[in-house]
Amino acid sequence: MAVSIKDIQKLREMTGAGLADCKKALEETGGEIDPAIEIIRKKGQAVAAKRSDREAAEGCVLVKVDGTFAAIIALKCETDFVANNADFVSLTQSILDAAVAARCKTLDEVKALPMGEGTVQDAVVARSGITGEKMELDGYSTIEGEEIAIYNHQKKNVLCTMVALSNKVADDTVGKNIAMQVASASPVAIDESSVPQETKDSELRVAIEKTKEEQVHKAVEAALKKAGINPAHVDSEDHMESNMTKGWITAEDVARAKEIIAKVSEEKAANLPEQMIQNIAQGRLKKFLKEVCLLDQEYIWDKTKTVAQYLNEVEKGLTVTAFKRFTLRAE
Numbered sequence: 001m002a003v004s005i006k007d008i009q010k011l012r013e014m015t016g017a018g019l020a021d022c023k024k025a026l027e028e029t030g031g032e033i034d035p036a037i038e039i040i041r042k043k044g045q046a047v048a049a050k051r052s053d054r055e056a057a058e059g060c061v062l063v064k065v066d067g068t069f070a071a072i073i074a075l076k077c078e079t080d081f082v083a084n085n086a087d088f089v090s091l092t093q094s095i096l097d098a099a100v101a102a103r104c105k106t107l108d109e110v111k112a113l114p115m116g117e118g119t120v121q122d123a124v125v126a127r128s129g130i131t132g133e134k135m136e137l138d139g140y141s142t143i144e145g146e147e148i149a150i151y152n153h154q155k156k157n158v159l160c161t162m163v164a165l166s167n168k169v170a171d172d173t174v175g176k177n178i179a180m181q182v183a184s185a186s187p188v189a190i191d192e193s194s195v196p197q198e199t200k201d202s203e204l205r206v207a208i209e210k211t212k213e214e215q216v217h218k219a220v221e222a223a224l225k226k227a228g229i230n231p232a233h234v235d236s237e238d239h240m241e242s243n244m245t246k247g248w249i250t251a252e253d254v255a256r257a258k259e260i261i262a263k264v265s266e267e268k269a270a271n272l273p274e275q276m277i278q279n280i281a282q283g284r285l286k287k288f289l290k291e292v293c294l295l296d297q298e299y300i301w302d303k304t305k306t307v308a309q310y311l312n313e314v315e316k317g318l319t320v321t322a323f324k325r326f327t328l329r330a331e
Contacts, residue, residue, distance in 0.1 A: 003031050011036055021130065037117055040126060058083040059328055060092040061139065063150045063160035066100045070148045070162045072326045073099060073110065074139035075124065082131050089157065091127055095120050099140070107140040143322040149175025153183050159327040165311075166319045174314050180300070181307060182325050187294035190320050191308075195289065203288050207281035212272055219268040223260050229253055234261070294320055 003026040011022040025036035059076035060083055075092040077083050099110045111121040128135040145164025153159040161182040165175055189195045221231045233243045234257040243249045290296045295308040311318040
């Protein structure tokens with residue numbers, strides 16, 4: 001039977017499906033709306049199942065604050081064409097609005113929220129059926145605080161941040177500046193005390209090993225130069241073979257270099273000054289913490305001061321109590 005444009009438009013408004021899909025579903029159900037909705041829903045489930053093994057690397061990331069509560073959410077898809085579609089962005093915004101209004105703390109809570117004729121998860125599956133791409137909700141995080149600032153980097157819906165300050169400030173740009181700092185400098189903790197001890201211990205072990213390797217390497221280079229051998233010519237087996245072929249070194253040079261490398265490496269490794277190694281490694285750990293701790297980072301708008309110093313200049317004792325960052329891009 002023929003279906004009316006009015007019914008097609010009504011079904012489209014209810015499901016977000018394309019006009020052709022709505023028309024076809026209504027034709028199959030003799031113009032009945034509810035069965036047509038079920039057809040469109042099942043189509044979405046079929047597409048989602050078919051695409052379950054595909055990678056959803058694109059998407060839309062949005063952030064919202066409502067009073068003392070803020071959240072970031074990402075709705076992922078397969079292509080930037082779909083990610084930039086107005087309906088896709090609108091769906092992401094609707095999901096975020098619902099999550100913030102309900103003060104959801106977990107992604108599972110968000111997925112279970114009512115939306116349209118079903119849940120948020122049903123709406124995502126239905127949209128997957130419309131676009132033909134795998135879609136999934138990801139990256140949901142929240143913060144709470146008396147003063148929250150949010151930032152959507154360049155308004156491109158790819159990288160979002162949110163920051164909670166310890167108290168309200170008169171200048172709105174203060175919070176935004178810190179939110180932009182988080183976007184730019186990608187900290188992993190507020191300060192050193194909030195970095196897990198396990199992380200610090202691991203970084204110190206890495207720093208110690210790296211320092212030892214460097215000290216041995218320096219000793220080997222010095223010994224090779226003293227023997228009249230260019231260290232760059234014998235720094236790997238491939239280079240040795242290649243440089244002999246080019247006539248830059250002889251087989252005798254290679255044999256002598258290997259002997260020097262083995263002997264000096266063993267001797268130096270056995271006689272490294274422990275205190276010097278510890279001092280250098282601790283310096284490296286300190287540098288690492290300065291780079292990853294928000295309050296200790298160089299303030300991006302004035303590199304002569306740290307973020308902590310900037311905030312203290314704005315208001316004595318002002319600090320950051322929480323922050324979150326989410327991006328779709330590999331960094």
